[in-house]
Amino acid sequence: MKVLIIGSGGREHAIAFSLSKSKKVTEIHAIPGNPGISKIGTCHNGSVEDLDFILQFVKEHKIDLTVIGPEVPLCLGLADLLEDNGFKVFGPRKYAATLEGSKAFSKSFMEKHNIPTAKYVEVSTYEDALEALNKFEYPLVVKADGLAAGKGVVICENELDAKAALKEIMVDRLLSSAGEKVVIEEFLKGFECSLLCFTDGETIIPMVSAKDHKQIFDGNIGPNTGGMGTVSPNPFLKDMDEILKQEVLNPFMEGLKKENMDYRGVIFIGLMIDNNHPKVLEFNVRFGDPETQVILLRLETDLFDIMNAVADKSLKDINITWKKEHAACLVLASKGYPGKYEKGIEITGLDDVNEDVIVFHAGTKLENDKLLTNGGRVLNVCALGTSLEDVRQKVYNAEKSIKFEGKYSRKDIGLA
Ligand code: AMP
Ligand code: GLY
Numbered sequence: 001m002k003v004l005i006i007g008s009g010g011r012e013h014a015i016a017f018s019l020s021k022s023k024k025v026t027e028i029h030a031i032p033g034n035p036g037i038s039k040i041g042t043c044h045n046g047s048v049e050d051l052d053f054i055l056q057f058v059k060e061h062k063i064d065l066t067v068i069g070p071e072v073p074l075c076l077g078l079a080d081l082l083e084d085n086g087f088k089v090f091g092p093r094k095y096a097a098t099l100e101g102s103k104a105f106s107k108s109f110m111e112k113h114n115i116p117t118a119k120y121v122e123v124s125t126y127e128d129a130l131e132a133l134n135k136f137e138y139p140l141v142v143k144a145d146g147l148a149a150g151k152g153v154v155i156c157e158n159e160l161d162a163k164a165a166l167k168e169i170m171v172d173r174l175l176s177s178a179g180e181k182v183v184i185e186e187f188l189k190g191f192e193c194s195l196l197c198f199t200d201g202e203t204i205i206p207m208v209s210a211k212d213h214k215q216i217f218d219g220n221i222g223p224n225t226g227g228m229g230t231v232s233p234n235p236f237l238k239d240m241d242e243i244l245k246q247e248v249l250n251p252f253m254e255g256l257k258k259e260n261m262d263y264r265g266v267i268f269i270g271l272m273i274d275n276n277h278p279k280v281l282e283f284n285v286r287f288g289d290p291e292t293q294v295i296l297l298r299l300e301t302d303l304f305d306i307m308n309a310v311a312d313k314s315l316k317d318i319n320i321t322w323k324k325e326h327a328a329c330l331v332l333a334s335k336g337y338p339g340k341y342e343k344g345i346e347i348t349g350l351d352d353v354n355e356d357v358i359v360f361h362a363g364t365k366l367e368n369d370k371l372l373t374n375g376g377r378v379l380n381v382c383a384l385g386t387s388l389e390d391v392r393q394k395v396y397n398a399e400k401s402i403k404f405e406g407k408y409s410r411k412d413i414g415l416a
Helices: 010-020 051-060 071-076 078-084 094-101 103-112 126-135 159-171 241-258 291-297 303-312 388-401
Strands: 002-007 027-032 065-068 120-123 140-144 153-156 182-186 191-199 204-206 215-217 221-224 229-232 265-274 277-284 326-333 357-361 364-367 370-373 377-385
Touching (some): 002 010, 002 051, 010 027, 010 303, 010 357, 027 051, 051 071, 051 078, 065 078, 065 303, 071 078, 071 094, 078 094, 094 103, 094 277, 103 277, 120 126, 126 159, 126 182, 140 159, 159 182, 191 241, 191 291, 229 291, 291 326, 291 377, 357 388, 377 388
Parallel strands (some): 002 027
Antiparallel strands (some): 120 182, 140 153, 191 265, 215 221, 265 277, 326 377, 357 377
């Protein structure tokens, strides 16, 4: 089977790596891919937003399954275009992808289908937003409606902060059209947890748990990033499978059916858990990055079989099993990230890493045979092991061998 992966990050490298273990997968292609993926497949220049180019590619190469990594092509309707032309896709169609593409849409979906979430109001003018502030206590949360690459959520401690955030989003339009509408919501206490599930719209199967570390600095301080590292299982999550099923997954599936949403892919549910009660912070319509790196390392079942069953709506026939081992992923970032950072800095030492560690490429490029940094998150150092301590030791040992100027990583992955 020929598989095409859309995207270029550590998540896509981890998906490619997992698919490369399948005996059924004979060819792996990626648009645009990265130097890590190019060791196990063929990378092709092109933009993930160029839907016509991707369709032509799928036709020419007779691709059997296209796996869409990032949210942008999903929200643009790449799954619809490929499926309507007769091709198999792993990833939801545009209407369902709006669960991530619009915060207002996703909040109204949650409210309508009794999925627990923070109280909120939706506003589309600055004046209405200022008035709505009176309905909340502080801190409160201001969220730009559209896709904003992680920059659309502001936690406001007081009225001054809230007015400033609303002005930037709605008047100054710092996030351009993503700020046409805004959701203002109640601040939730508790601990955060990501729940990723496979679903074909009929059956939903949760993956093993993972803990992301969103802030840039140790101790969970500083600005939010795309994720600085993950461990699986989530050491903070005690057994909540039944509660999550009853309170979140069942109403979510009911909602999909009532709304006639054709959802075949991954649903990533961001949760805040307080006193054993989950509330949904957000939906993402794709694998998380860097959650995927640790989750897929623990997957025993053939990933191609799962993805194919999801695309065919036969997920109920698949038994998914996981390794008991722990996994960790440490993100090596560029100095300055998540703010401004330099690109094009040489990376060395990847060949010195122990064999029991795998390094996924997240933001790298090859130029004249030299591996260079090409993003904020550069590399993902990952390992499986017998315990949290064991995997932490493996990734932090390996990290020492990898060198590039300005390399930054958190030291407390799995602990904080
Ligand atoms: P979101 O993109 O909606 O998940 O928001 C990004 C991050 O902001 C989340 O991972 C939380 O850390 C934080 N956040 C979002 N909404 C809330 C809320 N209602 N209460 C507390 N923290 C929140
Ligand atoms: N790690 C969070 C995300 O992928 O959105």
